[in-house]
Amino acid sequence: MTNYTIRLLPRLSLSLSLCKMVLHLSPSFCLFIITIIFIIVHVPASVSATNAKYENCSAPFRCANLENVSYPFWGASRPEYCGHPGYELDCPGEFAAVTILKINYRVFEVNYASRTLTVAREDYRDNICPSKLVDGSIDFSLFNYTSDAENITLYYRCPALLEDISAELLPFQFNCSSADKNTYNYFSIWGSDRVNSSMAEAICSYLSSCDTNVTIPVGQTAFTTMERNPTSVNLMEALREGFGLQWFTNDSLCDQCQGSGGLCGYDSDTGSFTCHCPDKSYPAHCPSKGGGETKAKSLKAGIIASVVGIIIILSMVGLGLLWKKITEDDQSTEAIIRNCGSHAPQRYKFSDVRNITKSFSEKLGQGGYGNVYKGKLPDGRLVAVKILKKSKGNGEEFINEVASMSRTSHVNIVSLLGFCFERNKRALIYEFMCNGSLNKFICDGESSTTNCNLEWKTLYQIAIGIARGLEYLHRGCDIRIVHFDIKPHNIILDEDFCPKISDFGLAKQSNQKNSIMSMLNTRGTVEYIAPEMFYRTFEGVSYKSDVYSYGMMILEVVGARKNIGFRVSHTSEIYFPDSIYNLLELGNDFGLPGIVTEEEKQTARKMILVSLWCIQTNPSDRPSMTKVVEMLEGRPENLQIPPKPYWSSPPRSPKLSLLASSSAQLASECE
Secondary structure (H helix, E strand, O other): OOHHHHHHHHHHHHHHHHHHHHHOOOHHHHHHHHHHHHHHHHOOHHHOOOOHHHHHHHOOOOEOOEOOOOOOOEEOOEOHHHOOOOOEEEOOOOOEEEEEOOEEEEEEEEEOOOOEEEEEEHHHOOOOOOOOOOOOOOOOOOEEEOOOOEEEEEEEEEOOOOOOOOHHHOOEEEOOOOOOOOOEEEEEEOOOHHHHHHOOHHHHHHHHOOOEEEEEEEOHHHHHHHHHOOOHHHHHHHHHHOEEEEEOOOHHHHHHHHHOOOEEEEEOOOOEEEEEOOOOEEOOOOOOOOOOOOHHHHHHHHHHHHHHHHHHHHHHHHHHHHHHHHHHHHHHHHHHHHHHHHHOOEEEOHHHHHHHOOOOOOEEEEEOOEEEEEEEOOOOOEEEEEEEOOOOOOOHHHHHHHHHHOOOOOOOEOOEEEEEEEOOEEEEEEEOOOOOEHHHHOOOOOOOOOOOOOOHHHHHHHHHHHHHHHHHHHHHOOOEEEOOOOOHHHEEEOOOOOEEEOOOOOOEEEOOOOOOEOOOOOOOOOOOOOHHHHOOOOOOEOOHHHHHHHHHHHHHHHOHHHHHHOOEOOOOOEOOOHHHHHHHHHOOOOOOOOOOOHHHHHHHHHHHHHHHHHOOOOHHHOOOHHHHHHHHHOOHHHOOOOOOOHHHOOOOOHHHHHHHHHHHHHHHHHO
């Protein structure tokens, strides 16, 4: 038994007596609490051994071309606890390297004063057409682009130009030696006046038909050179020079740590910042070097600390359940956001959100979820900021939105640029779409709205764009995402009427190999909801539910539901009018508004046929979104008229009659 333990025993005995007399607790419980408090408060620093982590982190570290590398970077001979996860440097040869979201970057320079580093993608260093094309992104929880970074987008394997598209309007072309001779490659400088003034609907559709595209940031100087002389040579030079990244670390704690004589680091056990000091590591800073307390002061402080500690612990036990109830939802949401890791978008403080929206001065719309405001990021980009109301349950809709959209990157999926999560203050920041939601452009025969003026060609391109977006969610992501709320309100249009899928509050993620999902509650809007969502005798809920909602939405877009008579009866059944099939067989123009030419008639017929395939009652009879895109882009004469849904004509089985009755009741309640 050490001398310190012998000196500690009288204090423990006295505190134990006070605990039993004043608080009437059992001796074992009192002894447990007091022992913990004394160990935490009174174990002197002298009993600690020399801190090996402090010695290892203080050793000089050179990584290839970088000298005197320090926090938050680590790697090679510098252990991880000397830096921060995500900032590992690889030192293989002439230049240091860092890996961000599985993409390797060459590091040219590190500036600790501005917390920035200059990097360039290794796969584009010497080849503008690498064998593996990967769209770049960064982990916004660790890095952000510097203010002088500009984007260049490279489009690969584009098809031959259509006759109505002039090559002069397209972005700048480059060649790949191994590319297919029948395809083309372009790079686009989005800041160029030429591209902004020339971009039209046909160009947007053409570029979206390219096999793939890759967006790469470059520095401001190289970007300016590209604007003046957009050649392949200047493009390669811009990619070699790289761009700037700013890293995020807890600099206030690091400053405290260094000011107290410590070295900044990371504790993998607690997942937080730590300060390595000569004796041991501390959460924030090294203790002061003043003299020790006298025995009398130590005893007095020990008794006070013990009694106060007991009271605090007992109070915390009494308030624990209440505090847990209040914070449980927020803690669950925070944990899930952390689990997004490198996929999470940039996080903003609510004060930042207030500045972005100019104190919420320009309101764009509102709904059951909350209000949407127009805003502008510090870099000048316009955004739409959704301020969510207090979520029910565990904030599932907010979690789904962040977790699902942070995994997506597609021309037909709206970009989630950031989010705010501060207790009950929650906000989502999207790219701004000037034409609003598709719902504004749907014709209503009983309305005098002037928005119903989109050409059939535009409606057709919107239908294809939405289909491609859903195809990406179902097959293109690293994990399958089912939206479960496809409807016109959740499709937004940019200035060129390119559609983008938004609002992932009801989305659900699943393993690519698992097509059937476990569902506890019905998801979606009753007008577009698939039968299997509320009647579980079918083969199960899967991505085919999105296919059904897509079909119902396209029928509404073309006007088939309102003009031909898709209705829900208020008796006990749902029926789909036989007149639609009769008109299809007769080649009628359906009486839809705006149809003038034979081409428009064929376009409407194609969209209705594809929609009817999508709303088949049995999920296995519906096509995948890949097949939907293929049918929409194919020749109309190759499309067959699909079979009528089960409930379109009698007789029915008792189960399907019950299905129809349940759906009719749902629709009636929602009117």
